[in-house]
Every structure is written in C-alpha cells, then in structure tokens.
Amino acid sequence: MASMDVPAGRVATGKRTAAHAGPKLNAISWLALALMTTSSVASLRAAPTMAVYGLACVFLYLIPALVFLLPTSLVSAELASGWSGGVYRWVAEGLSKPLGFLAVWCQFAMTIFYYPSLLAYVASTFAYVIDPSLATHGLYTAIVIITLYWLGVFVSARGTKTVAGLSSMGLIIGTLIPGLILVVLGFVFLGQGNPSAAPMDSDHILPPWTGLASLVLIVNNFLSYSGMEMNAVHVSSLKKPATEFPKAMFTAMGLVLLIFILPALAISWVVPSSSLSLTAGVMQAFDAFFAYFNVDWLTPVLGIMLIAASLGGMLTWLAGPSKGLLTVAREEGYLPPFLQRLNKHGVQQNILITQGVVTTGIALLYAFIPDVSSAYWIFSVITTQVYLIVYLLMFVAAMRLRRTKPDHPRGFRVPALNVVCIVGLLASAAALVIGFVPPSQFGSGSLWSYLVIVGGGLFIVGLLVPYLFYKFRKPHWKQPDTEWKAGVGTSTEGEAQA
Amino acid sequence: MNTKAPHPKAHHAQGEDIDHAEHVDTGIMSRRWIYIGSAVLLVAILVTGIIAYSGVHKTNEANNKANELRSALAAAGLPQPDKDLIVRTLGTDGGAVCEDPGQALRNGADRVGLANGAAGPGQRPIIGSARIVEAERIVLQTYCPDKVDDFDDEISDLKFDDVVKQ
Numbered sequence: 001m002a003s004m005d006v007p008a009g010r011v012a013t014g015k016r017t018a019a020h021a022g023p024k025l026n027a028i029s030w031l032a033l034a035l036m037t038t039s040s041v042a043s044l045r046a047a048p049t050m051a052v053y054g055l056a057c058v059f060l061y062l063i064p065a066l067v068f069l070l071p072t073s074l075v076s077a078e079l080a081s082g083w084s085g086g087v088y089r090w091v092a093e094g095l096s097k098p099l100g101f102l103a104v105w106c107q108f109a110m111t112i113f114y115y116p117s118l119l120a121y122v123a124s125t126f127a128y129v130i131d132p133s134l135a136t137h138g139l140y141t142a143i144v145i146i147t148l149y150w151l152g153v154f155v156s157a158r159g160t161k162t163v164a165g166l167s168s169m170g171l172i173i174g175t176l177i178p179g180l181i182l183v184v185l186g187f188v189f190l191g192q193g194n195p196s197a198a199p200m201d202s203d204h205i206l207p208p209w210t211g212l213a214s215l216v217l218i219v220n221n222f223l224s225y226s227g228m229e230m231n232a233v234h235v236s237s238l239k240k241p242a243t244e245f246p247k248a249m250f251t252a253m254g255l256v257l258l259i260f261i262l263p264a265l266a267i268s269w270v271v272p273s274s275s276l277s278l279t280a281g282v283m284q285a286f287d288a289f290f291a292y293f294n295v296d297w298l299t300p301v302l303g304i305m306l307i308a309a310s311l312g313g314m315l316t317w318l319a320g321p322s323k324g325l326l327t328v329a330r331e332e333g334y335l336p337p338f339l340q341r342l343n344k345h346g347v348q349q350n351i352l353i354t355q356g357v358v359t360t361g362i363a364l365l366y367a368f369i370p371d372v373s374s375a376y377w378i379f380s381v382i383t384t385q386v387y388l389i390v391y392l393l394m395f396v397a398a399m400r401l402r403r404t405k406p407d408h409p410r411g412f413r414v415p416a417l418n419v420v421c422i423v424g425l426l427a428s429a430a431a432l433v434i435g436f437v438p439p440s441q442f443g444s445g446s447l448w449s450y451l452v453i454v455g456g457g458l459f460i461v462g463l464l465v466p467y468l469f470y471k472f473r474k475p476h477w478k479q480p481d482t483e484w485k486a487g488v489g490t491s492t493e494g495e496a497q498a
Numbered sequence: 499m500n501t502k503a504p505h506p507k508a509h510h511a512q513g514e515d516i517d518h519a520e521h522v523d524t525g526i527m528s529r530r531w532i533y534i535g536s537a538v539l540l541v542a543i544l545v546t547g548i549i550a551y552s553g554v555h556k557t558n559e560a561n562n563k564a565n566e567l568r569s570a571l572a573a574a575g576l577p578q579p580d581k582d583l584i585v586r587t588l589g590t591d592g593g594a595v596c597e598d599p600g601q602a603l604r605n606g607a608d609r610v611g612l613a614n615g616a617a618g619p620g621q622r623p624i625i626g627s628a629r630i631v632e633a634e635r636i637v638l639q640t641y642c643p644d645k646v647d648d649f650d651d652e653i654s655d656l657k658f659d660d661v662v663k664q
Contacts, residue, residue: 041617042617042618043617043618044617045617046614046615046616046617046621049611049615050615052627052629052630052662053662053663054663056663057615060615061615114619117610120603120606120607121607126543129547130546130547130551132593132594132597133597133598135597135603135607136597136598136601136603136604137603138603141603155532155536158529158532161529162532165529166532166533166536169533173540207661207662208660208661208662208663210659210660210661212625213624213625213660213661214661216624216625217614217624217625220613220614220622220623221614221616223614223616223620223621223622224620225616225620226620227618227619227620260617264615271579271583272579273629273662283594284587284594284595287586287587288583288586288587291582291583291587292580292583297548297551300547300548300550301544301547301548303547304540304543304544304547307543313617317618317619366606370603370605372606373602373603373606373607374602374605374606374609375606376609377610377613380610380613380621380623381623384619384620384622435622437625439612439625439626440623440624440625440626440657440658441609441656442657443654443655444655444657445655
C-alpha cells in the first residue's frame with residue numbers, strides 16, 4: 001500500500017483526477033449503494049434480542065422508523081442529491097465549515113470504539129461454531145479482532161468499488177438469504193398449525209409501560225437506524241447521483257425495516273421468550289430455532305453467514321467516515337498532511353492506518369484487561385451520544401439550506417422538510433437526553449458518576465478533540481486542488497440541473 | 499505533401515487513454531482476486547465450522563436434564579420450552595451457556611449485548627428484563643451448579659425492569 005501525496009481521486013497514472021476518471025473508474029450502481037447502506041445499518045445480529053419482545057418488536061422498530069429512520073433517510077436523500085461530500089459538505093454549506101468538521105469528526109470518532117466490539121462478536125460467533133471455550137480466551141479474541149480489522153483496512157484501501165462489491169455480497173450471503181430462510185421456516189411453523197410461541201394478539205402490540213425503563217427501550221431504539229446517511233459520502237461514485245441516491249436510500253430503508261422486523265418476528269413465533277432468555281446469546285437462540293426443525297446443521301452455516309455480514313458492514317464503516325474526514329482535511333487543512341496522503345487507489349490510507357493503530361490498542365485492552373472488557377459497554381453509550389451530534393447538525397443544516405439556498409439544484413426535495421427535520425431533531429435530542437439515564441449495566445452506581453462519565457466522554461471525544469484539531473490547524477496543511485473540489489462539488493449539482 | 503502531423507495533445511490523450519485502460523484492467527484484476535480470496539476464505543471457514551461444530555446428542559441423560567429444567571422453570575413461574583428443544587440446545591452439559599459464565603470477556607460481551615435493537619454502531623445499553631437472567635440462572639443450576647456463584651457475581655450489580663410482557 002504505497003502512499004503518494006496526490007490529490008484525492010487521482011489514480012495510479014497521476015494523470016486523471018476525480019473530476020474525470022474518478023467517477024468512471026470507481027462508479028458504483030445505485031443498487032450497490034443501497035446494499036452498502038443496508039449493510040452498514042442492519043443485520044440479523046439483533047433479531048434474537050428483539051424476538052424476546054414478541055409482537056411488540058414491530059412497535060419497537062416502527063415508531064423509531066417513523067421519527068428517526070424516515071427523517072434521516074429523507075433528509076440525507078435531499079442533501080446528497082444536491083451536494084456531494086456527505087455530512088461534512090452539508091453542514092459546512094448550511095452552517096459553517098468548523099461545524100462541518102465537527103459533524104464528520106463525530107461520525108468518524110464513534111466508529112473507533114465500534115470495531116473492537118463488532119469484531120469481538122465475530123470472534124465469539126466463530127468460537128461458538130468451532131469451540132465455545134475459545135470465546136473466553138483473550139489471546140484468541142485479540143488475534144481475531146486485529147487480523148480481521150487489518151484485513152478490512154487492506155480491502156478498504158482498494159477503493160469504493162471493492163468495498164461496495166464485498167459489502168453487497170456480505171449482505172446478500174449473511175443477511176438476506178438467512179433472513180429469508182428464517183422467515184420461510186417461521187411461516188412453515190405456523191402453516192403446520194402450531195400456535196405462535198409469542199402471543200400475536202392485540203394485547204401484545206405494545207410493550208408493557210414501566211415508566212423510565214420503557215422510555216429508555218423505545219427511545220434508544222431510534223439509534224437502530226443510525227448510519228443511514230453515512231454512505232452519502234460515496235454519492236459522487238454514482239453515475240447519476242441526483243436521481244440515483246434517493247432511489248438507493250428508499251430501497252435501503254425498505255430493506256432495513258424488513259431485515260429488522262420479519263426475522264425477529266419469525267424467531268418469536270418458534271422459540272419461546274423464556275427459551276430465548278435461557279439460551280443467553282445470539283447463536284444459542286438461532287440454535288434453538290433450527291433445533292425445532294431438526295436442521296441443527298444450519299447453526300454453524302448461519303454463524304459463518306453472520307460473520308460475513310458483520311465483516312461486510314465493517315468495510316462500509318471503514319470506507320465511509322474516513323473518506324468524509326479526508327475531504328475536510330484537504331480542503332480546510334484541519335489534519336496534518338501525513339493524514340491526508342492517499343494511496344494509488346485514491347483512498348485515505350494513512351487515516352485508516354492511524355485509526356487501525358488506535359483500534360489495535362483498544363482491542364488489546366479489551367481482550368486482556370478484564371476491567372476494560374467488563375466496562376466496554378460504556379463506550380457504546382458515549383459513542384452513540386457523539387454520533388447524535390451529527391444528526392442534530394444535519395437536521396439544522398438541512399432546514400437552513402432550504403431557506404438560504406432554495407434554488408440550489410436538488411435531485412429530490414423532501415415534502416414539508418421543516419416538519420420532517422423538526423421530528424428528526426426532536427428524536428435525536430430525546431435520544432441524547434435518554435443516553436444519560438443509567439442502563440442495567442450500571443447497576444446501583446451513583447447517578448452523578450454516570451453523568452460525569454458519559455458527559456465527560458461526550459465532551460472529550462465529541463468536542464475537545466475536534467476543537468484541538470481546529471485550533472492547531474495550519475494554513476499550509478490545506479491541499480487546494482480545484483479538480484478534486486470540482487469533482488466533489490459539481491457532479492451531483494450538474495446532474496441535478498440537467 | 500499535405501500530411502498532417504499528429505497533434506501533440508491528441509498524442510498525449512491517446513497515451514493517457516492507454517494508461518487509463520491499463521489502470522482499469524489492473525483494478526479489475528486486483529478486485530477479482532480480492533473477491534476470489536474472500537470467497538475461498540468464506541468457504542474454508544464454513545467447512546471448518548461444519549466439521550468442528552458438534553451439536554448435542556439426544557441421550558437419556560439429556561432427556562432427564564431437560565425434564566429437570568422444565569420442572570424448575572415451572573416452579574419459577576416461567577414458560578417451559580418444548581423438551582426436545584431443550585435437549586437439542588443444552589444437551590447434557592448446558593452447552594455454551596455453561597461455558598465460563600463469570601469470565602471477564604464473556605461478561606463484557608453479555609453486557610454489550612444487553613442492548614437495543616441496533617445491529618450496527620447504534621447499539622446502546624438499555625434497562626433490560628430480569629427474565630433474561632432468571633432463566634439462565636435456572637439452566638446453570640440444572641446443568642452446571644458449580645458455575646452459579648460466578649454467574650451471580652456477574653449479575654449482582656445489574657438492575658432490571660419488566661420491559662417484556664408476560
């Protein structure tokens with residue numbers, strides 16, 4: 001992966017730039033982008049967890065879909081059909097460049113703590129298949145996390161098209177096919193005249209109301225859909241961004257809903273919730289499902305398929321936010337030149353490698369230090385809090401852009417944009433507030449110490465670090481490249497005008 | 499003679515096109531190898547997984563344990579899964595449920611997994627249902643009573659609420 005100090009988008013020969021060759025060399029179809037987006041957000045991993053709620057899982061996915069999935073998808077479809085470059089460009093155009101940097105930083109930073117937990121899940125799934133005792137071995141877990149992460153970096157460094165291909169395959173093999181199998185088997189179960197294990201009557205449409213715990217459950221589920229906007233950074237890789245991106249978003253939205261709801265329902269029909277609880281884990285729940293049909297051999301197959309889906313999803317997260325960070329780094333000089341270097345495929349390899357070094361360190365701590373692994377859940381609270389800043393900024397920017405640049409060409413316009421944005425804004429703000437309510441894992445600890453940990457983490461990762469990058473930026477770190485900017489900035493607009 | 503010399507720019511463009519085409523070919527080849535490599539790797543781990551995976555076998559002991567578990571669940575007021583289902587998932591030794599329940603990595607993974615319905619980076623802890631641990635504790639008591647203390651240590655500081663309708 002030799003790196004070169006070349007403008008983003010420039011290819012191996014150094015003679016072509018993003019404006020000319022980039023979109024043609026790395027062009028991806030709208031369907032590939034839809035599958036990438038779906039892969040970033042949805043998989044079967046959550047199905048057994050949600051199956052415990054029975055019919056109420058539909059409510060727990062649909063309400064968040066209305067107030068969060070729909071606004072984020074519609075708004076990012078409008079913004080990406082008018083401006084390339086993803087969340088940085090939208091917020092920079094709508095609010096200011098420093099806030100644009102904050103948005104893309106938050107989107108990037110939250111992924112750093114995500115990879116170790118995702119890959120630890122991959123390690124435990126594989127261990128379940130080959131030898132469950134491995135799952136508790138730190139060395140095994142560390143080797144799996146580090147090897148897979150760096151393989152992911154290697155693949156991501158080959159360019160958007162490679163990532164699109166592999167993540168699409170991961171989604172099809174690891175989510176769509178097994179999801180379909182689960183749903184078909186679920187219907188077979190009901191078709192055989194068996195009563196559903198979970199009651200499917202009107203009394204069970206809603207989850208029980210227990211006050212704060214129910215509110216935490218419902219509002220935290222908004223975040224199930226986080227990441228829908230992330231792949232907008234690849235919009236200039238589409239041949240007709242203005243029309244194809246909205247199409248990709250709507251397809252992804254439908255797929256995400258189907259993947260989340262139907263397999264969870266199918267599992268709840270077959271496996272009683274007490275059994276889901278007692279089997280304590282994603283794979284055991286699938287095991288119980290397949291055991292009913294006497295097809296236990298499908299359990300290891302499904303395990304490997306889930307691994308494929310997880311790795312496909314990881315690739316999209318490696319390729320997306322770091323690309324957005326690169327855009328702002330080059331245009332505004334917010335990151336040192338070392339981090340702006342690209343490889344021959346035009347990929348931000350030094351950002352990926354630096355992120356990899358940090359991830360490796362975190363993975364080692366996670367695998368070998370019991371206190372870190374036991375408390376790792378707290379990072380998922382902090383990083384989701386950080387991510388919500390992106391959404392707050394995105395919705396405000398969208399409203400402002402509609403007001404300040406109403407005539408800017410957009411391939412798609414959201415009807416009643418302000419209403420949609422306010423719904424999304426309130427949902428994001430509610431999720432941010434609920435993030436300060438201690439979950440089960442915090443037990444009987446002091447509320448104040450929880451507020452300090454989460455608030456402190458949010459402040460450091462989401463505000464202090466980007467502020468330091470901003471404060472210590474150097475004018476000569478900018479790498480002005482008109483062709484790169486033109487490539488990023490005009491492809492969508494030109495097409496929208498056409 | 500009125501022959502036209504090739505325009506330097508046209509020549510340059512032609513060379514550029516050749517470079518461009520070469521790069522496209524290299525890119526396609528490289529991508530093809532990555533796809534092939536990924537497919538081979540996936541098939542290899544799939545075969546390894548199928549060979550290594552040892553499902554539980556139906557034995558008298560497994561049947562007895564399943565009956566014992568059903569009685570214990572009934573006594574605790576919890577629904578009882580089908581006996582064959584229990585036999586197939588827990589066998590005679592409790593399977594993965596009894597695999598070091600108090601160990602730090604398992605503990606960490608369980609705590610990360612006690613979360614909302616997200617499958618991506620939106621995964622975030624919630625206030626879960628006590629049923630999640632009640633039934634697991636009964637499984638441990640039935641299949642691996644020596645692990646119950648470790649499990650109790652692990653869950654002693656968790657708080658729960660009734661967010662699942664009975």
